[in-house]
Amino acid sequence: xxxxxxxxxxxVQAGDSLRLSCVASGRSFSNNAMGWFRQAPGKEREFVATxxxxxxxxxxxxxxxxxxxxxxxxAKNTVYLxxxxxxxxxxxxxxxxxxxxxxTGGSIAAGEYAxxxxxxxxxxxx
Numbered sequence: 001x002x003x004x005x006x007x008x009x010x011x012v013q014a015g016d017s018l019r020l021s022c023v024a025s026g027r028s029f030s031n032n033a034m035g036w037f038r039q040a041p042g043k044e045r046e047f048v049a050t051x052x053x054x055x056x057x058x059x060x061x062x063x064x065x066x067x068x069x070x071x072x073x074x075a076k077n078t079v080y081l082x083x084x085x086x087x088x089x090x091x092x093x094x095x096x097x098x099x100x101x102x103x104t105g106g107s108i109a110a111g112e113y114a115x116x117x118x119x120x121x122x123x124x125x126x
Contacts, residue, residue: 002026002115004096009120014088016124020081022096022117033099033106034079035113036070038092038122048094049081050106059106063089086124093119 008020020036035050049060049070058070069082079096097113099106107113 002098004098004115004117006094006096006117006120009094009122011123011125012086014086014124014126016086017082017084018086018122020083020094020096020120020122022079022081024077024079024098031104032101033104034070034072035097035099035106035108036079036081036094037097037110038090038094039119040092043092045095045110047108047110050108051079052106053104057106059108061108083122086122088124088126090122091124092122094122095119 003025004022006022031053033052036048037045038048039045047061048064049068051058051070051072055072067085072079096117098115099112100114
């Protein structure tokens with residue numbers, strides 16, 4: 001059983017930065033693409049960013065491109081989301097996820113991910 005644990009969320013002012021971390025335990029995730037998704041209360045879960053198994057390819061939602069950066073350190077079984085220039089619309093619970101085993105390319109679809117963390121709350125005050 002793969003477990004993912006997010007951390008780094010909090011309450012910050014608009015324009016501030018946060019870095020989220022997601023640490024994986026259990027089976028190695030080094031060959032599997034990872035993604036970040038977010039969900040605001042009463043809203044659907046939406047794609048934020050994805051990174052390939054090797055970390056050599058990334059993709060971002062239009063709403064965060066240029067402000068957020070996804071990265072990974074496979075030696076630490078950790079994926080990161082650096083969030084800059086935060087806006088109130090970024091307020092949500094942020095989840096990291098791992099694709100099904102053997103799938104190294106990223107996907108924007110939540111259904112393509114087999115394992116999910118519990119989420120970390122990010123709140124941006126204006």
